Amino acid sequence: MLPNWLIESETYAPPKDGGAFVVKTMKTIGMVLARLKVQRGHEKRHAIPAVIKFFLLVALVLLTSVTQNRLILLAMLALVQAYLAFWPAKDLASILKPALFASLLSVLIFAPAMIMHPQGIYNNLIVIAKVFVSVEMVNIFNHTTQWNHITTALRKLHIPSIFIFTLDITLKYIVLLGTVINDLLTSLHLRSVGKNHRKYQSVGGVMGVTFLRSVEMSQQMYEAMCCRGFTDDYKGL
Amino acid sequence: MHIPENYLAPATCGVMGAAMVPVWVHAVKKVGKELPKEKMPLLGVGAAFSFLAMMFNVPLVGGTTGHAVGGTLIALLFGPNAACIAVSIALLIQAVLFGDGGILAFGANCFNMAFILPFAGYYTYRLIVKLASKNQPAKSGIHYVAAAIGSYVGINLAAFFTAVEFGLQPLLFHDASGNALYCPYDLSVAIPSMMIPHLVVAGVVELVFTVVVYAFIRKVAPDMIYENILAQTEQEPKKHIPVFALIAVLIAATPLGLLATGTAWGEWGADEIAAVENAGKVLGYTPSGLANGWELNVLMPDYAVSGMNEIPAYILSAILGVALLVIIFKLISLPMKGRR
Amino acid sequence: MSLLELKQIEFSYEKDETAVLSDFSLAIEAGQCVLVLGENGAGKSTLFRILNGLSFAQSGTYHFDGILIDERYLKNNRNAKQFHKRIGYLFQNPDVMLFNATVYDEIAFGPRQMGLSDEEVDRRVLDSLSLMEIESLRQKAPYHLSGGQKKKVALAAVLSLNPDVLILDEPFAGLDKKSEQWLLQLLKDLKAAGKTLVIATHADEKFQEIADTSIIMGEKGTRESI
Numbered sequence: 001m002l003p004n005w006l007i008e009s010e011t012y013a014p015p016k017d018g019g020a021f022v023v024k025t026m027k028t029i030g031m032v033l034a035r036l037k038v039q040r041g042h043e044k045r046h047a048i049p050a051v052i053k054f055f056l057l058v059a060l061v062l063l064t065s066v067t068q069n070r071l072i073l074l075a076m077l078a079l080v081q082a083y084l085a086f087w088p089a090k091d092l093a094s095i096l097k098p099a100l101f102a103s104l105l106s107v108l109i110f111a112p113a114m115i116m117h118p119q120g121i122y123n124n125l126i127v128i129a130k131v132f133v134s135v136e137m138v139n140i141f142n143h144t145t146q147w148n149h150i151t152t153a154l155r156k157l158h159i160p161s162i163f164i165f166t167l168d169i170t171l172k173y174i175v176l177l178g179t180v181i182n183d184l185l186t187s188l189h190l191r192s193v194g195k196n197h198r199k200y201q202s203v204g205g206v207m208g209v210t211f212l213r214s215v216e217m218s219q220q221m222y223e224a225m226c227c228r229g230f231t232d233d234y235k236g237l
Numbered sequence: 238m239h240i241p242e243n244y245l246a247p248a249t250c251g252v253m254g255a256a257m258v259p260v261w262v263h264a265v266k267k268v269g270k271e272l273p274k275e276k277m278p279l280l281g282v283g284a285a286f287s288f289l290a291m292m293f294n295v296p297l298v299g300g301t302t303g304h305a306v307g308g309t310l311i312a313l314l315f316g317p318n319a320a321c322i323a324v325s326i327a328l329l330i331q332a333v334l335f336g337d338g339g340i341l342a343f344g345a346n347c348f349n350m351a352f353i354l355p356f357a358g359y360y361t362y363r364l365i366v367k368l369a370s371k372n373q374p375a376k377s378g379i380h381y382v383a384a385a386i387g388s389y390v391g392i393n394l395a396a397f398f399t400a401v402e403f404g405l406q407p408l409l410f411h412d413a414s415g416n417a418l419y420c421p422y423d424l425s426v427a428i429p430s431m432m433i434p435h436l437v438v439a440g441v442v443e444l445v446f447t448v449v450v451y452a453f454i455r456k457v458a459p460d461m462i463y464e465n466i467l468a469q470t471e472q473e474p475k476k477h478i479p480v481f482a483l484i485a486v487l488i489a490a491t492p493l494g495l496l497a498t499g500t501a502w503g504e505w506g507a508d509e510i511a512a513v514e515n516a517g518k519v520l521g522y523t524p525s526g527l528a529n530g531w532e533l534n535v536l537m538p539d540y541a542v543s544g545m546n547e548i549p550a551y552i553l554s555a556i557l558g559v560a561l562l563v564i565i566f567k568l569i570s571l572p573m574k575g576r577r
Numbered sequence: 578m579s580l581l582e583l584k585q586i587e588f589s590y591e592k593d594e595t596a597v598l599s600d601f602s603l604a605i606e607a608g609q610c611v612l613v614l615g616e617n618g619a620g621k622s623t624l625f626r627i628l629n630g631l632s633f634a635q636s637g638t639y640h641f642d643g644i645l646i647d648e649r650y651l652k653n654n655r656n657a658k659q660f661h662k663r664i665g666y667l668f669q670n671p672d673v674m675l676f677n678a679t680v681y682d683e684i685a686f687g688p689r690q691m692g693l694s695d696e697e698v699d700r701r702v703l704d705s706l707s708l709m710e711i712e713s714l715r716q717k718a719p720y721h722l723s724g725g726q727k728k729k730v731a732l733a734a735v736l737s738l739n740p741d742v743l744i745l746d747e748p749f750a751g752l753d754k755k756s757e758q759w760l761l762q763l764l765k766d767l768k769a770a771g772k773t774l775v776i777a778t779h780a781d782e783k784f785q786e787i788a789d790t791s792i793i794m795g796e797k798g799t800r801e802s803i
Binding site: 020021024025028029032035036054057058061062064065066068071074075077078079081082083084085089092093096098102106110113117119120122123124126127130131134135138139141142147150162165166167168169170171172173174176177178181199200201203204205207208209210211212214215217218221222225 | 241242243244246247250276277279280281282283284285288290292293294295296301302314322326327329330332333334335336339340341412414416417418419420422445446448449450451453454457458461553556557559560561563564568
C-alpha cells in the first residue's frame, strides 16, 4: 500500500540555496575527462616521438627560465608564434587562452611590485613574457601529444616499469573515478530539491564513496591481472 | 599553491628537485615494505583519487567554493609514504598534461605538497591521538579533532615553505642593479601574502574537506583506513626517527642549498655575462644596458631592442610581428566561419 | 498539452559528430506508462539526460507541464529545484545514487531539503522503508548492501520526494525473479496513484500489464507502437 503523501500531488515552492559547488565540480571534472578521453588536438602521423618532444619541451622551458638574454627570449617568442601561425585557427584558442590567462595573472601578482619598485619593472615584464611563452610551449606539447603515447614512450626509456605501471593506472583511474564522482554528483544534483543543510556531509559522502570504490576497483584490477597470468612481477609489465 | 613556471629560479627548482630524491626513494622503499603485492595498483588509484580531490569544489560561504589539496587526507587513508608518491604523480600529471604548476617547479611543488603537507599533517594527527590516549582510551571524537588540526597544520606549513621559496628569490637572484630576476617579493612580503589567505581560507577548506571525507570512511568502512590496516597486520611503525631525521635534515639543508646555489649562480651569471661580452658581439649582450635601467616601453622600441645587435633583433621582431598578425587574423575569422 | 513533450530534437555531443537524436519527437500524457526500447547506443540515455534537464538539445523544444525547459530556465536555482522535485530518476546502477552514511540519511536527503517538519521527514522515511520492505536496513551503510537492496534504497530515495514523473533506467537490472515481481506490483500501484512512468528496458514483455505505449529507438528513427 502506498502511503498517503505519495498519492497526493503536492504544490511545492523550493527555497533558494547557494549550492553551486556540485555544478562547478561536475564542470571541472567533465573538462578533465574530456581532455583525457578524446584528443581534440592534431597529432600528425609522422610526428616527433613523444619522448623526444618531451625532452625538447623541458629543454626549451629550462632555457626560457635560465636565460637573462633578451635576444634569446625574443627568439623563443618569435619562433613559437611563427610556429603557431601555421596552425588551424580552431586550435589556436586552446593554446593562447591559458597563456594569456597565466600572463594576466602574473601581471596582477606583479602589479604591486611594479608600482612600489619601478626600477624592477623591466625584469618583471621579462618574467611575464617568460610565463607566456612557457605556458604556450607546454600547451603546444599537450595539444599535439596523446597521453598514452607518453607512457608508451617512457617504457622505451627504461624507466622503472613500476613507475610507468602506476602512471598508466593513474590516468585510467582518473577517468574511471572521475566518472564515478560525476555520476554521484548528478544524482545528488537531481535530488537537491531545496536547501541542503548538510552540504559537508554530502561532500564527505561523495568523496568517501569514491575512495571506497577506488579501493574496490584496485582489488578487482589485481585479481583480473592474476587471471591473465600476472605473477607479482611488475618488471615484466 | 601550485608554483607556476618562471616564478622560481631554475637553480631553486634544481635544489628542490634534488631534495625530493631521497624523499621519494625513502617513500618507495617504505611503501614496498608496507603494501602487499596485491595492493600495488592502489598507488595509482590513490594518485587518481588525489588528482580528483584537488579538482573538487568545496562549498564555502554564500555559494563560493574553494579547492583543497587533500594531502593530509590521502596520508590518513593510504599512509604518508604512499601519499607522497600518489600526490607526486598527481602533480606530475597536472604539470605535464594540464599545465597546472610549472614543469621545472615540479620538484618544489612536490616538496611542499607531496612531502611537507602529508607528512606534517599525518604526524600531527598521530601525535594528537597518541597524547590523548596516553592515560585513558581515546574517545572516538579525538580522531576527527586530530585530523582537523593535522590537515590545517599540514597545509599551512606547506604554504609557509612555498612562501619562503618565493621570498628567497629576490635575495638570491637579481641583476647588477638589485632588481629581482624571478619572483620580485622578498620574505617580508611573500610570507604574509601567502600565509594570511592560507590561515584564513585555504586552511579551512583543507580542514573541512579532510574531516568530512575522513569521517564518512571512518563511519562506513573503518577497516579501509591506513591506521587500522596497520593495526590489523600488527606492523605498527614504532620508529618514526628516520622520517623525522630526514625531515629535519632536509629542512636544515634546503635553505643552505638554496643559498649555496644562489651565490654560485650569481658568480656563474657574472662570468657568463663577461664571457658573452668577451666573445665579441655575437650575441651583442651588454651588461651596461642592465645597469642603465629600463623604461616600460623598451621591450621592443622601433622594432628593435636597445642593447641588442640590430640585425637579429630586427629579424626576430619581424617574425614575431608577422606571426602575431597571422594568429590574430585567424582568430578573428574563426567566429565568421562558424556562422557560415 | 502533454505532460512531457519533445519536439524535433536534434542532439549531438560534439559539434561535428553525427547526431545521437535527430528529428526526435515524443509526447507523454500524465498518468501514462511508456516503455523506451532500443539497442544499446540508440540514444536512450541521451533521451533520459534531456528529460532530466541534464543535457540540452541543439535544436527543438522540450516542454514539461507546459513550461519550456532549456538552459536559461534551469539556470534559475528555484526553477531547477522545482523541476527536479517533480521528476524522479532511478539510475540503472544504484551505486552512483548512494552517497550517505546510512540508509536513513539516504532516503531523508530529499525530504530534509523541502522544508518539511522533522516528524514529516521521519514519517516519509519510515513509510518508504516499509514500502520497500527494508525496515531492518535503516541504520546500515548503503555502501555495504547487496545489489537488490541498493536498488530499493535508491528507489526509496527518489520516491520520498513524491515526484509526478518517474524515469527508470533498466529497473530490473540486477534483480532476482521475486524482486522483479515485487517491483512490478509497486509500479502498478504508482501508476494507479496517477504517477507518470517512463521505463527504459530490454525486457518489454515483462511490463505488458502496465505499459500504455512503447517507443522503439533506433537508427531508422523512432516508431511508436501500442
